[in-house]
Amino acid sequence: MIKKQNELKxxxxxxxxGAALTAFIGLIVIxxxxxxxxxxxxxxxxxxxLLRSMSKYLLIGVAQSCVMITGNIDxxxxxxxxxxxxxxxxLMVSGVPVIAAIFITLLCGIAIxxxxxxxxxxxxxxxxxxxxxxxxxxRGIAYMVNNNRNTDNIGIKLGxxxxxxxxxxxxxxxxAGIYNTFWISLILFIAFFFLLSKTRTGRxxxxxxxxxxxxxxxxxxxxxxxxxxxxxxxxxxVIVGFILCAQAGMGNMEAGNMYEMYGVAAGVIGGVSPLxxxxxxxxxxxxxxxxxxxxxxLNMIGAQVGIQRIVIGIIxxxxxxxxxxxxxxxxxxxxxxxxx
Amino acid sequence: MGDIIVSxxxxxxxxxxxxxxxxxxxxxxxxxxxxxxxxxGAGKSTLMKILSGVYTRDSGILHIFGKEYGNFTPKEVxxxxxxxxxxxxxxxxxxSVAENMFLGREIIxxxxxxxxxxxxxxxxxxxxxxxxxxxxxxxxxxxxxQQQMIEIAKAxxxxxxxxxxxxxxxxxxxxxxxxxxxxxxxxxxxxxxIIYISHRLEELxxxxxxxxIMRDGQYITSGNFKDFTMDEIIENMVGREIKExxxxxxxxxxxxxxxxxxxxxxxxxxxxxFSLYEGEIVGFAGLVGAGRTETTRxxxxxxxxxxxxxxxxxxxxxxxxxxxxxxxxxxxxxxxxKKDGLCTKLSIRDNLTLPNLDIVCNKAGIINKKAEExxxxxxxxxxxxxxxxxEVDANTLSGGNQQKVVVxxxxxxxSKVVIFDEPTRGIDVGAKxxxxxLMNKLxxxxxxxxxxxxxxxxxxxxxxxxxxxxxxxxxGELMAKDATQNQILTYATAFENKVGQNSGREEN
Numbered sequence: 001m002i003k004k005q006n007e008l009k010x011x012x013x014x015x016x017x018g019a020a021l022t023a024f025i026g027l028i029v030i031x032x033x034x035x036x037x038x039x040x041x042x043x044x045x046x047x048x049x050l051l052r053s054m055s056k057y058l059l060i061g062v063a064q065s066c067v068m069i070t071g072n073i074d075x076x077x078x079x080x081x082x083x084x085x086x087x088x089x090x091l092m093v094s095g096v097p098v099i100a101a102i103f104i105t106l107l108c109g110i111a112i113x114x115x116x117x118x119x120x121x122x123x124x125x126x127x128x129x130x131x132x133x134x135x136x137x138x139r140g141i142a143y144m145v146n147n148n149r150n151t152d153n154i155g156i157k158l159g160x161x162x163x164x165x166x167x168x169x170x171x172x173x174x175x176a177g178i179y180n181t182f183w184i185s186l187i188l189f190i191a192f193f194f195l196l197s198k199t200r201t202g203r204x205x206x207x208x209x210x211x212x213x214x215x216x217x218x219x220x221x222x223x224x225x226x227x228x229x230x231x232x233x234x235x236x237x238v239i240v241g242f243i244l245c246a247q248a249g250m251g252n253m254e255a256g257n258m259y260e261m262y263g264v265a266a267g268v269i270g271g272v273s274p275l276x277x278x279x280x281x282x283x284x285x286x287x288x289x290x291x292x293x294x295x296x297x298l299n300m301i302g303a304q305v306g307i308q309r310i311v312i313g314i315i316x317x318x319x320x321x322x323x324x325x326x327x328x329x330x331x332x333x334x335x336x337x338x339x340x
Numbered sequence: 341m342g343d344i345i346v347s348x349x350x351x352x353x354x355x356x357x358x359x360x361x362x363x364x365x366x367x368x369x370x371x372x373x374x375x376x377x378x379x380x381g382a383g384k385s386t387l388m389k390i391l392s393g394v395y396t397r398d399s400g401i402l403h404i405f406g407k408e409y410g411n412f413t414p415k416e417v418x419x420x421x422x423x424x425x426x427x428x429x430x431x432x433x434x435x436s437v438a439e440n441m442f443l444g445r446e447i448i449x450x451x452x453x454x455x456x457x458x459x460x461x462x463x464x465x466x467x468x469x470x471x472x473x474x475x476x477x478x479x480x481x482x483x484x485x486q487q488q489m490i491e492i493a494k495a496x497x498x499x500x501x502x503x504x505x506x507x508x509x510x511x512x513x514x515x516x517x518x519x520x521x522x523x524x525x526x527x528x529x530x531x532x533x534i535i536y537i538s539h540r541l542e543e544l545x546x547x548x549x550x551x552x553i554m555r556d557g558q559y560i561t562s563g564n565f566k567d568f569t570m571d572e573i574i575e576n577m578v579g580r581e582i583k584e585x586x587x588x589x590x591x592x593x594x595x596x597x598x599x600x601x602x603x604x605x606x607x608x609x610x611x612x613x614f615s616l617y618e619g620e621i622v623g624f625a626g627l628v629g630a631g632r633t634e635t636t637r638x639x640x641x642x643x644x645x646x647x648x649x650x651x652x653x654x655x656x657x658x659x660x661x662x663x664x665x666x667x668x669x670x671x672x673x674x675x676x677x678k679k680d681g682l683c684t685k686l687s688i689r690d691n692l693t694l695p696n697l698d699i700v701c702n703k704a705g706i707i708n709k710k711a712e713e714x715x716x717x718x719x720x721x722x723x724x725x726x727x728x729x730x731e732v733d734a735n736t737l738s739g740g741n742q743q744k745v746v747v748x749x750x751x752x753x754x755s756k757v758v759i760f761d762e763p764t765r766g767i768d769v770g771a772k773x774x775x776x777x778l779m780n781k782l783x784x785x786x787x788x789x790x791x792x793x794x795x796x797x798x799x800x801x802x803x804x805x806x807x808x809x810x811x812x813x814x815x816g817e818l819m820a821k822d823a824t825q826n827q828i829l830t831y832a833t834a835f836e837n838k839v840g841q842n843s844g845r846e847e848n
Contacts, residue, residue, distance in 0.1 A: 198452035203435075207443050210432035217394070217430055219415035219444030277434035 019271020019323060020283030026269075026319075027290045034297030041300055048179060052171075054292035055185035056240045056259075057266050061284040061291075062192050063236035064263025069196070070229050071209040071276025072120055072127035076112060077237045077263055079138035081256025084109050084241030086142045089151040089251025092158055098166050106238055112138055113234030117227030135260070142253050151251035163249070170246035181243055188236065193281045195232075205229055209276025265312070266291055269319040290315065342370030344403075345533045346391070346422075346502055351400035353386055360386045364400075364559045366552055368502065368533040373524060373547045375536045375565065378554035378577055379768035384537050387554070388504050391535075392424040393417035404502065415444070423495035424504040431487055433480030438462040440479050441494040465493040469523055485516040492523060503527065504535045509543060510766055513628040521547055539768055541570060542797070555579050578770045586801025587773065589780040593804075594618030596654075597788040598670070598757045603648030605638035608812040612648070616757060616788035621779055623803025623820070624792040626832045631812035632792045633675055636759050640665045640672040652756060666695060669756035673746045673763060675792075677739070681746040684735035688727055691734050692716050692749045699753070719748035723778060740771025747778060758782055759790045764798065776802050796825050810834050 035041040060077055067074040084105045091101035112134055119130035145151070155163025173180045196202035204225045207215040216222050237256070244255045268274060269290050270283025294315065298308045346368040353361040361383045368374050378384050389395040391402070393414040402409050404420045412420070431440050438459045447454045447461070462475035471489045479487060488508060495503055505524075509517045524534060524547055536548065544551070544565060552562040553576045560576050574585075596615050603612040608631030616622055624632045637643045639650065641659040649656050657668045665671070674680035682691055693700055693712050700711040716730045723744040727737055734745060743763055750758060760779065764772045779802065782789050793799045799806055799820075806823055808816040808831035816831030 194452075200446045200448060200453060203439065203443070203446055203453060206435060207432045207439075210434040211430065214430035214432055214440075215443060217392075217414050217424075217426075219413075219418060277432065 016271050016278050016280035016283060018326075020280045020286055022322070023270045023283050023286035023290060023319070027286050027293060030290060030297065031293050034293070034301060038297075038300045041297055046296070046300070048177075050292060050296050051182040052179040053296070054288050055179075055181045056243055057262055057291050058185045058189060058285060058288040059236045059240050059243075060259050060263035061266030061270075061288040062189055062281055063233035064260065065267040065270075065272045065279060065281055065284040066192065066196070066205060066229050067127075067233050068264070068267050068272050068274050069209045069276060069279055070205050070226060071212070072226070072229075073131060073264070073274070074116060074230060074233045075128065075131040075260050076116060076134040076138050077233060078256045078259035078261070079135045079142065080109055080112055080234055080237035081241045081244060081259050082142040082253060083112075083138045083145075084238040085245040085255040086145040086151060086251040086253055088242060089154050089245050090145045092154045092163065092166070093151050093156055095157040098158065098162050102242065105241070106235065109234040109238035109241075110231055113231035114227055116234070117223075117230035120230070121223040121226030142255075146251070146253075148253075150253055154245070154249055154251070166242075167246040167249060170242050172246070184239065184243075188239065189281065189285060192232065196281060201225065201228060206277060209278075211277075262291065265316045268316060271319075271323065273323075287319075342372065342531065342533075344368070345370045345405055346535075347401075347403045348387070348391065349401045351387065351390060351402070352398045353390060353395060354398055359557055361390075361397075361557045364554065364557070365562075366535075366559075367562070368535055369550075370501065370531045370533050371528050372549040373528060373534045373536050375538065375544050375548040375551045376554070377537075377541075377551055377573060378560075379770055382554040382577070382768075383557040384554055385506065386557075388424065388506065388535065388537070391417070392422060392504060418498050418500070421498075421500050422502040422504070423498060423500035424506065425488065425491045425495065425508060426506055431479045431490070433478075435479060436475065437466075437473055437477050437479055437482075437490055438475035440490060441465070441475070441497055445498070461497065462493070465497045466490075468496060469493055469526075471519075484511050485513070485519075488512070488520070489523075492527075496527075501531065502533050502535070504537075506537045507539065507766060508536070509538060509540060511628075517543070539766060540795070541573065541769075553577055574769055577768070585769070585773070586798070587776055587780060588801070589784060591619035591783055593620050594786065597652070599651040600639060601649045601651070603635070603638060603650075604646040605643055605648075606634060606646070606812075608634040609638050610812040612814060614807055614814065614817075616790055618786045618788065619783055620804040621783050621789040621791055621802060623799035623806045624790065624809060625796060625799045625806055625828050626794070626809040628794055630809040630832065632809050633761055634812070635809070636672055636674075636761055636790070636792065640670065640759065642672075666753070669754065670759070671695075671750035671753070671755045671757070672759045673743075673750065673761065675761040675765070677742050677746055678735070682734045682742060684733065686734060687731045688720075688725070688734055688737070688745055689716050689730040691745055692719050692730070692752070695749055696752055715752050719745075719752050722751065723748045724774070738767075738771070740767040740774065743767055743771070743775060744778075747775075751782075755787060757788045757790065759792075761792045762794065763791070764793070764795070772798075796828060799828075800825070808832050 031041070040046060063077055064074060087108055088101050088105040091104060092098060096104070116131055116134055119125045120127045154166070169180055170184070171181055175183055196205060204215065204220050207220055208222050208225055212222055240256065240259065245251055264274065266287035267279065267284050268287065270279070270285065270287030272279025272283060291312065294312055295308060298311060344367055346366070348364065348366040351361055351364045364383065364387055366387065376384050386395065390397045393412045393416060396411045404422060409420065432443065435443070441462045442458045447458050459475040466473050466475065469489060469492060471486065473482065473486055473489065479490065508520060512520060527534060538544070548565040550562065551565050551568060551573065553560045553573065555577060594617060596617050598616040600612055600614055604610055612635055626632055634643065638645050639659070641661045641664055650659055651657070652668055652670070659665045659668065678684055683694065689712065693715060696715060697707070700708050700715060702708060719725070720727065720730065725744045725748060726741050734742060737745065747763070763775050779789050779791060791803055800823055803820050806818050806820055806828065807814055808828055810832050815834040818827065
């Protein structure tokens with residue numbers, strides 16, 4: 001019994017757990033509230049849809065959270081989604097086999113990630129500016145891939161079978177009764193969760209976000225860690241691009257517009273500090289779920305798009321405001337203690 | 341004495357436009373504390389940054405444990421057995437104690453990090469130091485003194501035999517300093533060599549075995565600490581004889597300017613009453629954490645007051661925020677220059693004009709360049725701030741000159757009360773005297789000076805009247821000419837009985 005209590009206490013004490021659990025509680029409250037207004041929210045099909053559509057926010061959220069934990073930001077994520085949707089679609093339309101198309105697109109995304117990492121890590125550009133630049137570049141590439149046109153009908157050359165397999169794998173297919181999209185994002189989520197909490201690279205990601213100078217002096221390779229992190233975030237964005245491409249059956253030049261900000265929102269709602277050094281991906285999970293539940297729920301109760309945006313905006317600010325208030329209270333306590 | 345473990349010969353280093361080090365020598369033996377002394381800007385930190393691999397030298401030979409090293413990275417230095425404990429502690433606040441100690445050299449199990457082993461290793465070294473810190477605690481939640489212990493434990497855990505300590509005592513209480521010295525002695529016995537940088541010369545007699553003195557980027561002398569008198573050390577550091585460490589000016593005590601009545605603000609400001617008079621400097625003595633800084637913050641309107649009145653020239657003034665205080669003519673030169681005193685990324689000019697924009701702006705809020713220039717020149721001349729021009733960033737100046745900027749930005753206004761909080765912390769002997777002279781000048785001009793310092797000789801040397809605080813209360817008041825260190829210390833440790841046993845410094 002005592003041991004169990006200790007375990008529970010330990011669990012609570014993990015840094016960032018408080019914020020993550022708060023976000024989960026918020027999620028449950030919101031979900032139940034919507035369900036009471038419209039019971040359809042509780043229906044099995046809606047839950048499945050909810051899980052599927054939150055997947056892209058979850059992936060982008062994980063991507064942005066990793067970068068935010070290093071104390072940086074990646075504004076190019078949304079453009080990367082569009083770029084990879086366009087590249088993968090265009091490759092398939094021109095007859096490149098699905099697997100190869102996926103592989104090439106991933107490499108393109110990784111190239112952008114390395115570029116971001118070099119600009120921020122090695123050349124010390126402010127991350128906001130560096131990734132603002134790559135944001136425009138990536139979107140520009142999305143436009144140029146097919147001469148300023150969306151790429152329609154991805155199955156046209158490969159035949160229906162291949163295109164179907166792609167769409168099934170990334171969007172329409174189910175495994176164990178749940179859409180593949182959710183499984184993909186869940187697997188990646190677990191992989192990144194593991195990476196951040198259990199590996200050396202993960203430790204370094206937190207460390208450089210907390211104090212770059214101290215990390216450098218401790219022998220952490222800051223440039224490499226930064227580049228790695230941007231590669232991780234790019235890979236996530238590319239996969240979201242696949243998902244959107246599979247969903248629509250085409251490549252859309254505007255796909256993923258604003259997603260980088262959705263990623264920030266998901267992370268921040270879940271307690272990831274945009275200043276770096278702290279936050280749990282568990283929180284990001286809750287954040288992405290809150291985001292999607294709000295969108296879904298407001299939709300189901302028939303709220304206008306405008307209202308949806310306003311509510312979401314308020315929630316983001318409230319989540320951080322709460323954190324700031326709690327933190328400043330804590331700080332005063334600590335200050336009192338240490339001056340004593 | 342033990343073998344020579346570090347030897348640096350003919351080290352030179354230039355930065356664009358500045359020759360930081362010229363032909364500097366340094367030797368460290370095992371089992372000794374070598375005090376590296378010099379004014380700010382003498383090149384001590386540059387030399388240590390070369391030894392710790394942060395900077396590369398232009399020329400010179402470097403041996404560590406007999407092995408010659410060319411250019412190396414901080415990681416290679418660690419391997420060679422050199423660890424540096426930074427003045428501004430370099431820790432990842434968000435990470436735990438064990439995570440910080442093993443940063444950059446994490447222990448990996450089969451695939452994943454082996455946290456439990458790192459924690460038990462960390463515990464081992466913390467125990468060795470005899471400090472009660474749990475390896476699982478988050479570093480940001482610990483007080484500075486404990487963070488420093490963690491850095492020392494970290495140094496031990498990488499088997500460092502050469503420890504560089506840069507101003508390790510600047511933010512510690514006297515009890516914590518004693519603890520630190522105990523650990524330094526222990527390290528010495530184990531055969532470590534310690535390079536100790538400090539501006540508090542009085543503490544050297546407790547620990548230093550040898551001294552090396554630098555000035556203006558050059559090696560001046562070195563030798564056994566016992567063979568030097570304190571005056572000789574200072575003379576070598578400053579390059580001139582300092583006649584009076586504490587210059588004193590006599591003034592007629594005039595009328596009452598400023599009065600604080602029944603001030604309460606939080607646990608560390610309880611029922612504070614005091615007055616300041618024309619022509620006197622009032623020193624506030626006490627231990628770190630006695631509530632002196634908190635008192636100034638409450639007076640200046642930074643922290644909210646629970647109750648109390650403030651009178652200026654006999655009239656009550658309401659101070660709700662710093663702007664109220666400034667308008668009334670009460671100004672504060674805060675304790676932490678870099679954090680609270682200066683915008684380090686802005687130029688000297690911007691810093692000097694920031695609180696005086698009302699003076700240099702016209703009604704539309706547009707800055708009058710000429711007025712601004714006059715104001716800056718006046719401050720720079722009055723305080724003899726050494727700076728190439730007013731456009732350089734504030735953080736490029738030496739500590740003493742930064743302090744002058746902090747003070748200077750207030751003195752161009754016609755202030756009536758000037759509060760100095762630890763104005764000489766971390767600045768060198770020569771600059772200290774200049775700050776003292778400045779306070780004396782204010783005193784002669786009839787400005788009330790309130791002066792907080794944790795260094796007792798300084799309070800006794802400069803203040804005319806001394807108010808002692810302990811645990812948020814004023815516990816004694818005495819005239820400087822009658823004061824003794826013992827008496828001040830008695831007041832400073834006059835804890836109330838119920839807290840006397842456990843003054844609450846313990847974290848757990």
